[in-house]
Amino acid sequence: MLDLEEEPEIDLDADDGNAEAEHEKTAAKQPRKKKQHRKGGTLIPAEDGDFERPRKRHKLRSSDPSPGRSRSTIADSSSPVSSSPVSSSSELPADEPQSLLDLQPLSPTPPPSSLHRFPLPSRPHAPEKAELASQGLDRALASAQLVDPLLSTPLSPDEGGDNFTGLSAKTLRRLRDLGIVELFAVQTTLLPLLLPSERHKRSLYLPYDPPSDICVSAPTGSGKTLAYVLPIVEILCTRAVVRLRALVVLPTRDLVIQVRETFEAIAKGRGLKIASVTGQHSFSHEQSQLVEKTPSLQGGSSKVDILICTPGRLMDHLNGTPNFSLQHLRFLVIDEADRLLAQSFQGWLTQVLLATRPPSHLEAGAAHGEETLIPYPNTLSPAFLHLLRGGPAVQTDLDEKRESSCQKLLFSATLMNDPGRIAALELRNPRYMVVQSSNESQESGVLDIVMEKFSMPTTLKEHMIVCDSSQKPLVLFHLVHSIGITNALVFTKSAESTLRLARLFEFFETARSTGQKNATQYKKPVVVQDYSSDLSPSERKLILSKFRAQEIDMLICSDLISRGIDIEHVTHVVNYDAPVDMRKYVHRVGRTARAGRIGDAWTLIEEQEARYFKGMIKAAGHGPAISRLRVTERQLAPLAPFYHVALAQLKGTYTRTS
Numbered sequence: 001m002l003d004l005e006e007e008p009e010i011d012l013d014a015d016d017g018n019a020e021a022e023h024e025k026t027a028a029k030q031p032r033k034k035k036q037h038r039k040g041g042t043l044i045p046a047e048d049g050d051f052e053r054p055r056k057r058h059k060l061r062s063s064d065p066s067p068g069r070s071r072s073t074i075a076d077s078s079s080p081v082s083s084s085p086v087s088s089s090s091e092l093p094a095d096e097p098q099s100l101l102d103l104q105p106l107s108p109t110p111p112p113s114s115l116h117r118f119p120l121p122s123r124p125h126a127p128e129k130a131e132l133a134s135q136g137l138d139r140a141l142a143s144a145q146l147v148d149p150l151l152s153t154p155l156s157p158d159e160g161g162d163n164f165t166g167l168s169a170k171t172l173r174r175l176r177d178l179g180i181v182e183l184f185a186v187q188t189t190l191l192p193l194l195l196p197s198e199r200h201k202r203s204l205y206l207p208y209d210p211p212s213d214i215c216v217s218a219p220t221g222s223g224k225t226l227a228y229v230l231p232i233v234e235i236l237c238t239r240a241v242v243r244l245r246a247l248v249v250l251p252t253r254d255l256v257i258q259v260r261e262t263f264e265a266i267a268k269g270r271g272l273k274i275a276s277v278t279g280q281h282s283f284s285h286e287q288s289q290l291v292e293k294t295p296s297l298q299g300g301s302s303k304v305d306i307l308i309c310t311p312g313r314l315m316d317h318l319n320g321t322p323n324f325s326l327q328h329l330r331f332l333v334i335d336e337a338d339r340l341l342a343q344s345f346q347g348w349l350t351q352v353l354l355a356t357r358p359p360s361h362l363e364a365g366a367a368h369g370e371e372t373l374i375p376y377p378n379t380l381s382p383a384f385l386h387l388l389r390g391g392p393a394v395q396t397d398l399d400e401k402r403e404s405s406c407q408k409l410l411f412s413a414t415l416m417n418d419p420g421r422i423a424a425l426e427l428r429n430p431r432y433m434v435v436q437s438s439n440e441s442q443e444s445g446v447l448d449i450v451m452e453k454f455s456m457p458t459t460l461k462e463h464m465i466v467c468d469s470s471q472k473p474l475v476l477f478h479l480v481h482s483i484g485i486t487n488a489l490v491f492t493k494s495a496e497s498t499l500r501l502a503r504l505f506e507f508f509e510t511a512r513s514t515g516q517k518n519a520t521q522y523k524k525p526v527v528v529q530d531y532s533s534d535l536s537p538s539e540r541k542l543i544l545s546k547f548r549a550q551e552i553d554m555l556i557c558s559d560l561i562s563r564g565i566d567i568e569h570v571t572h573v574v575n576y577d578a579p580v581d582m583r584k585y586v587h588r589v590g591r592t593a594r595a596g597r598i599g600d601a602w603t604l605i606e607e608q609e610a611r612y613f614k615g616m617i618k619a620a621g622h623g624p625a626i627s628r629l630r631v632t633e634r635q636l637a638p639l640a641p642f643y644h645v646a647l648a649q650l651k652g653t654y655t656r657t658s
Ligand SMILES: Nc1ncnc2c1ncn2[C@@H]1O[C@H](COP(=O)(O)OP(=O)(O)OP(=O)(O)O)[C@@H](O)[C@H]1O
Pocket: 179, 180, 181, 182, 183, 184, 187, 218, 219, 220, 221, 222, 223, 224, 225, 226, 412, 413, 563, 564, 565, 566, 568, 590, 594, 595
């Protein structure tokens, strides 16, 4: 018996045998073209540049159970080729097979003796995540400078100033007065870049040799604020005329206040004028703080050297305050850059960049509604219009290309790698600086940034507790009363949850202290306060100052203060509601373990969230850093009665108010 077996090769003919037979007929009728033919079923270019398709090849085996299946045989019998001498059985030599089925399929070209096998289809090679992340990587980011977080520079009280850091004797004295005896890693690396030893590079105007922009990614609490405050103060101190030369943009009012305090502390006694605008005061009051009331001046006018602001209020002044000009800016700082660039805030960035860029003659003319002296033919690109000037080609310094002297400085603990957003910044020869563990290679360090594996403070201990959602308040009370957590920020998911949890906590503390009045282990109730955008700015300011003064033990807060806020004595952060993404996690837990101090972060995870949260931290390569804890029913039992009392009281409050 004969067996017809198809070789495991890919047949590009979607058609059946008829098409093939048809092809065979045509091939036989036509004079043989000078074409290359298939070899082993592969596509082989013909001399005329065409490609031929491979055809199915059949192999005959002597054990074929179904001889009638031979497509080749049927095609052959009807083919004109069958009239050729070899196709006639009567003319076959005696030792040839007598059955048609014994014949090899006929073909205009004899089959090659050995045919190459096509490789079997296999799974395509999927690139590694890291490989994908590195594709199209910004060149500046790829050559980012990795900085060891343990790097530091001791500050010498030398009166003559420090050549290595570039700080003057006055600044060094001021730092010593503030108790700062060394520079942290981010400051050690950034200061020499911003305070070069060549004096001319410290000029207030650098139109022909503009400075490079700098992007810094460094962990929370690593001292990024001082890293820009020190060089700005140092350079602006050389100014004679007050102009707005440094603009610091921050996402929240609370941060504006904090950064202003840092500027004031460092610049004390140096004569620099520092202001902030956040919308806390009336617009006209802010205007009077910022500009002189003079007729409109082309160069603007300013009463301040350094302005710290939120983007929304900055827009208001840019659009509505006469003489408010950014043309003299030497520094534009965007702190918490990823947060600020993630939201448009009325397209603040585009407007600010436009206000710092020197306009062309045409733009200037159009802006002032003046008629330009330059003709406007449609044959030239507007960028080449200056070539049309009549008269002798005399080059004056006014014609030279000058650039804005404004140096952009971007900071975040979670710097973004979004090419679109980075492009919007119009960075000039940007340099990236990344503070993170030095045991990683340059390549993997940069990839960590690209893949958003953020670096954390080395002094931070992280824990997570998975529990039933109904037990979360009890677990929090357990952390406070059994583990001894105090001086803590407790983050919830919304302003409303903040208020509710704070009320419940207060009721719990009252119930507990009443229930233990006569007990020997009586402890004074924990002082709790809610903190969210539901409160007025003045209320928030008061609460923060009380918390700083440790009159409040625990702030139950929304994400309003998850970024940037620096409160020295915070030793614990509790994520009462789990953060929705890794950035939020990094910033929240970064409110503790700052400036080399130790701190603990606790994340309560509801059972149904556990999978998502674990996936999130695993993707960020952060899984091993977080220890898993279990809190048993037995541990919670002693606190349960007070909790039930508090819960009933809270329900009563909400029933009464609704
Ligand atoms: N060289 C230094 N020596 C001692 N303390 C410092 C030094 N530099 C900064 N600090 C202190 O470290 C704390 C954290 O600094 P800072 O707020 O600038 O951190 P950050 O990197 O901006 O953090 P975040 O990303 O959370 O905003 C502040 O209290 C600051 O005063």
